[in-house]
Amino acid sequence: MIEGPSTTPAALTRAAENHPDRLAIIDGDCSLTFAQLHEQVEAFASSLIASGVEAGARVAIWSPNTYHWIVAALGTHWAGGVVVPINTRYTGTEAADIIDRVHAAALVVVGDFLGTDRLDRLQESAPELQVPLIVRIPLSGTDQPKPGVTDWDEFFDVGTAASRAEADIRSAAVDAESVSDILFTSGTTGRSKGVLSAHRQLMSVAQSWAENAALTAEDNYLIINPFFHSFGYKAGFVTALLAGATVLPMAVFDVEAVMAIVSEQRISVLPGAPTIYQSILDHPRRADYDMSNLRIAVTGAAPVPVALVERMQSELSFDAVLTAYGQTEAVVATMCRIEDDPVTVSTSSGRATAGFEIRIGEHDEILLRGPNVMLGYLDDPEATAKTIDSDGWLHTGDVGVLDDRGYLDITDRLKDMYISGGFNVYPAEIEAMLLRLPGVYEAAVIGVPDERMGEVGRAYVVLGPGTDLSEEAIVSFCKDKLAGFKAPRSVQFTEALPRNASGKVLKNELREKKS
Structure with missing residues (x-):
């Protein structure tokens, strides 16, 4: 049984004290012991504070799995801040929307990676977006200096003795109820929603995962699941921190x-x-x-x-x-x-x-209740109230059954979400984007089977009068505006979408003819 602390600063302090010389991270040529990780996290927090980042401020991280991500996240917490992960597959438009909505005080962003400079994409998509502090992680070695951008190694020189002392004060002030992160998840309204969690929730689910997986300090944990996702972050390096296991992040x-x-x-x-x-x-x-x-x-x-x-x-x-x-x-x-x-x-x-707690509600919907249900959606009390009822049950939108042992079988989804390459895709978001394309009159998206990705999107499109859009043009538009796993792979043109008496699109009919 792992007895876990209730905040990441407390967990890191414990790990550095209990096994200072054990390797915490192996990332290519970079290896950090828990003592060295503690030192880097404290230094990162010190530089954030010296740069004017206040306690409670939001720090966005838009970068693949490397040791930098772990240091930046834990360093943000050490400075009393809130981590905002951004999906590395997002376009500049999608990333800018998140950065703007959380009023990010800082952005930690990868430089040139896999042939794309995300900072360039961000500035091209939202030239008016202002982020007070930008820290760049140079992975390719080809990044050129940019005005207003501080590279990773240089950033550690920003901290002072005073900011280091302040960082330690702030880390000690972080408690179980402090907000730890805001993870964005697409919703059926078509726009992503920010999910707020407290440190107690972050640590509790990580501890439970570590216990169920029997994770120990002797384990070497290869993390392929992206850090921007709960699987790589909360069930990933945070669980390893609790258990004293060694993390090996994989960027690609x-x-x-x-x-x-x-x-x-x-x-x-x-x-x-x-x-x-x-x-x-x-x-x-x-x-x-x-x-x-x-x-x-x-x-x-x-x-x-x-x-x-x-x-x-x-x-x-x-x-x-x-x-x-x-x-x-x-x-x-x-x-x-x-x-x-x-x-x-x-x-x-x-x-x-x-x-x-789990129970099956109306229409066999899976309902969840307990201390680790989210705090709520960012700036959206109405959506929060719709998702968490007055008795505290989280309405998941998933359909399932419980057997007599309490084991859960997921049988369907009430919502239209499908899974592509391991990522949840919400058709309403894609449909909203399609309707921005001149010539598209109506659109509906469903998931269809794909041998490699599990499911991929297919768009059913009704064109406006006199419009001559091709399938290639529509797919290309989506790839430009949406992350690759969201963009539909095929388009079928139709004169009308099937609807019920209230006007709702009957997606079951579309699924029946998807083959």
Whole structure:
């Protein structure tokens, strides 16, 4: 049983005291012990304060999985701030919307990465957006100096003795009820919603995940799941911090690189979407790599066949394969246990964890209640009240059944959300964007099966009179305005969308003819 502190500053302090020389992070050529991580976090916080960032301010992070992300997030907390992760797949328009809505006091952003300069995209999309402090993480080595932008290494020179002292005062003042982060999740209204969580909730769900996965200080944890998502952040490096495990962040997924790291670094914990394990199992050079140290897999976001679970245990040496269920508003609500058999893992998402109660409500909707339900949506009390009822039950919009053991099986979604490449996609957001394209009169989007991504979007479009838009033009427009996993892959033109008597689009009819 891991007894967890109620804030990340307290967790980091404990880790640095209990195992100062144990490696906290291995990221390529950079390795940090827990003592060194503590030092970098404190220094980052000091520089934030010296730059004028106040306690309670929001710091946005738009960068892939590297040690910098961890330092920036924990450093923001150490300075009494709130972390605002931004999806690395977002366009400049989408990122600017989040930065503007949280009134970010600072932005930590990757430089040139995979051929894209996100800061350039941001400034092109929203030239009027003003962020008081911009810290750039140079990963490519080709970034040129920019006015008003401080590069990562230089930023650590900003702090002073006075700001370092203030940072320690602020870190001690962070308590369980302090807001730790605002994670944005798309909603059925078509615009993303900011989910607020407190430190007590962040630490509680991380501790529960660590306990269920039996995470220990002896584990090496390869984190492929992005840090901007709860899976990589809260069930990722925060759980490792609690357990004293070593984190190896992966910025870009490559199956052979994964196998090499698993072999060379003796990886024991490897969570991810089912496609990751399938890719490893089917790789022609898998036998060239020693995968015998693998111990725990945690998966979700798509159905997990019994045969896959059995192959993971027999061919990849996993002692246990676990599935879990949650959403940004609740993070991890159910989870399998290490003693569960392959059929249970394949046909359920586990049983309640992290203090959650579960019941099945009207229309078989999954309802959740407990101390780790979100604080609410940012600046949206109306949406909060619609999602969390007067009795404290979070209405998930997912449909499921509970068996007599309390194990949950997700059977459908009340909302139209589908999952593409492990990411939730909400059609209303795409539909709203499509209606901005001149010539599009009506639009409806559904998810259709895809062998690689699980599901991808298909748009049904009604064109206005005299309009001659092609499928290619519509797809290209969406790719320019939306993250790649949101952009529909195909378009079908129709004279009218099927609707019921009240005017609601009958998406079931669209799904019936999707093939």
